[in-house]
Amino acid sequence: MERTLILDCNDKVGEIVTIYGWIQTRRDHGKILFLDVLDRTGLIQVVVSQDTHLRGVSKVTSSAHLGGEISPQDVVCIIGKVNKRPTNLVNKNIPTGEIEISAESIEILSKASELPFDMGGPTLNLELPTLLDWRTLSLRHPKIKAIFKVQEALLSSFRQVCQKLGCTEVVVPTIAASSTEGGAEVFRIEYFEHKAFLTQSPQLYKQMLVPVFERVFTITKAYRAEPSVTTRHLAEVTQMDCEFGFTSFDELMDIYESIAISMVEHVQNSSKLYLKEYGAEEIVYNKIPRLTLREAQEVILKEYGRDNKKEKDLTPQDEQDLCKWAKKKHNSDFITVTHFPTAAKPFYTMPDPKNSEYSLSYDLLFKGIEILSGSQRINDYQQLVESIKSHGMDPKDFEMYLMAFKYGMPPEGGFSFGLERMIMQILGLANIREAALFPRDMERVDIRLNVNIKNKK
Amino acid sequence: MERTLILDCNDKVGEIVTIYGWIQTRRDHGKILFLDVLDRTGLIQVVVSQDTHLRGVSKVTSSAHLGGEISPQDVVCIIGKVNKRPTNLVNKNIPTGEIEISAESIEILSKASELPFDMGGPTLNLELPTLLDWRTLSLRHPKIKAIFKVQEALLSSFRQVCQKLGCTEVVVPTIAASSTEGGAEVFRIEYFEHKAFLTQSPQLYKQMLVPVFERVFTITKAYRAEPSVTTRHLAEVTQMDCEFGFTSFDELMDIYESIAISMVEHVQNSSKLYLKEYGAEEIVYNKIPRLTLREAQEVILKEYGRDNKKEKDLTPQDEQDLCKWAKKKHNSDFITVTHFPTAAKPFYTMPDPKNSEYSLSYDLLFKGIEILSGSQRINDYQQLVESIKSHGMDPKDFEMYLMAFKYGMPPEGGFSFGLERMIMQILGLANIREAALFPRDMERVDIRLNVNIKNKK
Structure with missing residues (x-):
């Protein structure tokens, strides 16, 4: 039948x-x-x-x-x-x-073998390492599965919004000949007889595609060989990236804020039952407040008594406190922080013409954590070559990338949402590992690796 | 203004x-x-x-x-x-x-620098290596750009069909602790203090997710360290994968054939102008003929005079000839070939219960080339363990994977479309490198690598 x-x-x-x-x-x-x-x-x-x-x-x-x-x-x-x-x-x-x-x-x-733990209750009461040791089994629990129905909703709504914005979906490589942004935190591959790297982000490729499609988006993997273990980092993450030509700093912020709100709206509508299972509070998003880093640090000092005004970035505690402040003061679960010091940003970041010590960069914080980062980019070829050099890198390693700027590049910029972080914050998960079907970190590739973290640099 | x-x-x-x-x-x-x-x-x-x-x-x-x-x-x-x-x-x-x-x-x-070649004509008359050496520029040519508008249409229609079929979109890892299917053609990564590999396919992960979501799809990267250069292979490809629980061999073929037809219909409707630019003939898809490998080789012998009846797979020439035959005889640009020898297939492939020398496997050929491959899978835990062993591999390396089968796995199977190959065949491109924005092979990672192919094993 x-x-x-x-x-x-x-x-x-x-x-x-x-x-x-x-x-x-x-x-x-x-x-x-x-x-x-x-x-x-x-x-x-x-x-x-x-x-x-x-x-x-x-x-x-x-x-x-x-x-x-x-x-x-x-x-x-x-x-x-x-x-x-x-x-x-x-x-x-x-x-x-x-x-x-x-x-x-x-x-x-x-016929299933006898289960190592009870799967019948409303919640799987397992410690994270156990949850992950038994990943293919623990994923079957309805409450765990719900996490990845939210993931699906986020992916699909991101694509929908991008298509409405006139972005072309592109597929970018994950194997590159040089590291994207400099830095040591990159995985090396034995690429035939050569060395190659896993891309730290789709950044350079999405920029190269602006003169082709003007507006692009891609959902792709990014790899970070960070030799540390936090609740907010994975070695392999999924990024939702956009890049826009003919745009300005302010317009870029308008765009990503509207994308973020659309995604959250979509998830709240399509995944009500799942959010309920996690007791997730309704997300509020009125006009999203925007502060410069220095203004944000001023708030931190005034409201929370920590003087971080000389720091080049927000601390994790700052991010949490700023979000509390934004919720209390502006009734918003989001807050934008702009103008990070130029010296602390990757070479492609546009310095603020009004004060080149700071850059036309932004982070979007959501319920206590950064979920998006981006900037207006340098689009002038000569300025970009100089910036690469001043970051201690060799323009020859960026030949294909620079070509895009040599032959006509409009003012442009973009941003990148971290998928797992968004899921984590929407559902209030304690650890980003819960927000990936099969999380990768220095301790685990499905099974636990034999790592002594204290011995790591 | x-x-x-x-x-x-x-x-x-x-x-x-x-x-x-x-x-x-x-x-x-x-x-x-x-x-x-x-x-x-x-x-x-x-x-x-x-x-x-x-x-x-x-x-x-x-x-x-x-x-x-x-x-x-x-x-x-x-x-x-x-x-x-x-x-x-x-x-x-x-x-x-x-x-x-x-x-x-x-x-x-x-201001653009002087162009190295004329971009104004209807076609870029460049040899492939030049086209790729100047990739960020050559992509701007409307006819080249059109290739990736077709890509976008394929991606989007694949997702739409999968959603209609009740598949959950999943994100699977690309870093794994062991190679997916055995074999040497795998890229090694220096993963902290360990060795890891780039996945040759999302195969094992999509299977592991059948007991979670029953039906899944993913669009992801697959990596093959094949030390050879052909017009049909890349080191980094994009796969469109599905896996279905509670299904049969025949139903799986019905499903992928209907997905393939939906995708092609969508592209023909949405990308008319682009197809016209390439002079692409209208794709015909009546009832898709299905032959076993041995029947197909019989056709090759009878119609094209080559006796390949002892081969375990079709040769590239066989694939071309079979497609010609399917077009002539069945008025179809598609043809399904089934029942490849079990010994030549990966360990997870279900042997045909009627004759275990052959397997419940299938390839879909399209206009002269295989664009899809898949099978009914072994879903019995013990049989799977034995199959891993008989392929010379160690079940201990598949601990997380086998867990999915130990705790209740329905009859299941799936398939995988090659995105770049579909684009290549739809537009009639001569080389798969034209169908990737930034193709990776042993000779090139954006810029040419210094490789002497003749010296390779």
């Missing part, structure tokens, strides 16, 4: 259906056994009685027998009748809460 | 507009100079006369003067009046062919 998807059972009350899925939980109630069965569309309650057959094993079986046979994560095919639940047993929290299936027969298609 | 996008000039006849863009061509006609100006929305003809001002350089300038100032790829801001063209000068090949701009003033925002 043809498969019925679990969500579609709502339209099949009184009919016999065949469903396929995974056993989520079982609850023994004496002569009756309840199973929660899950497929890609949702979850349904299945009632197993003494009349239920267990196909392939025995013709008729008691629920006691079934209780011994069927266990969580088994893959099953169940034939049964869709019934309305009695009014007092309706579960309003799930889309199939008004129905249940009375099982005629059950077949186990794939 | 606010910018008007070039395409929107169609609605501004009689008005003064400000446009921004790149000079595509200039044609001197004595006292008048014609410029073709391009922005992200299209191209427009601009008429420069003796009354046109050149802002920032001189107040009033003659066209002769302008002729010296303005050259192709210059970035300009032009203010002028939108006029209807005389009927006999209408250009029906472009969306703005009924109008032109009479320039009041022109400002050069970024």
Whole structure:
């Protein structure tokens, strides 16, 4: 008999259906056994009685027998009748809460081994290392899975907004001949007989594509060989990048703020149930306040008593406090910080013409953490060559990149959203590792690596 | 004055507009100079006369003067009046062919260096190595750019179809602790103090996600360190992957054939102008013929006189001939070939239960080349462990992967489309390098590497 998807059972009350899925939980109630069965569309309650057959094993079986046979994560095919639940047993929290299936027969298609931990509760109460050691299993828990439904919503809404803005989607390489921005934190590849690197960002390539498409976006991987472990960094991250030609510093901020708000709106509308599972507060986004770094540090001093006014960047604590301040003062979960010192920024960042000590750069903070970074770029060829040199790099290593500027480059700029960080902040996760299906860091590539962090430089 | 996008000039006849863009061509006609100006929305003809001002350089300038100032790829801001063209000068090949701009003033925002080759003709007549040596410039040519508008259409239609099929979009890692499928053709990374590899495909990860989402898709990079140079292989490619739970061999073929047809339909509708530029023939896709490898080799013997019946795979010539045959005999630009020898396939491929010498595998050929490959997978844990061992690999290296099978895995399978190969075949490009914005191979990472191919093993 043809498969019925679990969500579609709502339209099949009184009919016999065949469903396929995974056993989520079982609850023994004496002569009756309840199973929660899950497929890609949702979850349904299945009632197993003494009349239920267990196909392939025995013709008729008691629920006691079934209780011994069927266990969580088994893959099953169940034939049964869709019934309305009695009014007092309706579960309003799930889309199939008004129905249940009375099982005629059950077949186990794939038997799961005994689980190392209970998967049936509303939350997986595991420490992060355990959660990740068992990643392919822990991901099956509905609350963990929800994280990646939010991820899907973010990816899809980012693309939609970019398309509306007239951006062309591009595919950029992740193998490069030189490091993107200088610095040592780059992974080296043995590239045939040569050395090559994993790109630290799609930065140079998206810039090179401005004279081709004027506006581009790409969702791609970025790699950072940072030999440290924090709750906010991964060795392999997913970036959502844009680059715009014929634009100005102010317009760039308008654009990324509107993209951020669109994404958050979309997620709040499309992922209500998932956000609820995480107890995520509604995100507020009125007019997003914009401060220069120095103004922000002034706020930090005044409101939180820390004098960081000589620092070239915000500290993690500053980011948290500024977001608290923005929420309190401007009723906004976002805040933009601009004008980081030019010397602390990559070579392609445009110095502020009014004061070249500071740059036309910006970060977007969201609920306590930076989720976006970008700038107006230097678009003059000569100025760019000089900037590369003054950063201690060789323009010859940027031959293909510089070519884009040699043959007509408009004023341009862009920005980059960190996907995992956005997910982490939207759901209030404690660690960015929870926001990646298979996180990479110096301690782990699926399985734990044998690393002694204290010995690392 | 606010910018008007070039395409929107169609609605501004009689008005003064400000446009921004790149000079595509200039044609001197004595006292008048014609410029073709391009922005992200299209191209427009601009008429420069003796009354046109050149802002920032001189107040009033003659066209002769302008002729010296303005050259192709210059970035300009032009203010002028939108006029209807005389009927006999209408250009029906472009969306703005009924109008032109009479320039009041022109400002050069970024001056291009003299071009190394003519960018003004309908085609860039460059050898491939030159085309790639000048990649950031050659990409600006409208006909080259068109390749990547087709790419965009393919990416977007693949996602749309997958979403309709109930697939969840997932992000999979590209750094792995062991090679995906064995074999030596893998790039090694220095991963902190460890060795790691760039994934040869998202294969293992998409399978691991079937028990989580049941149906998944991902568009991701795959890396092959193949020390050879062909017209059909790159070191870094983009794959469009799907994996489906609760499915059968026949259903998998139905699914990928329908995805392929949807993508091609979408591109033919959305990218008509681009396909026309390449003189691409309309793609025909009636019922797609399916042959086993041995049947296909029978056709090769009968129709083309080559006896390859003992080969474990099709040769490139076989692929071309089979496609010719499918077009002639079945009026289809696609043909599916199934049942490759089990021994020649990766460990996760399901042997045919009727004859385990052959496997439940398939390739989709399109206009002469394989663009998709996949199979029904082994979903039984013990069988999979045995298969890993019999392929000379250690199940311990697949701990996280095997976990997915240990805890309930339904019958499942999937496939992978090669993005660059699809683009190449749709447009009839001679070399896959033309189908990647920044192609990677053993000879080139943007700039040419110093490689002596004859000395390679």
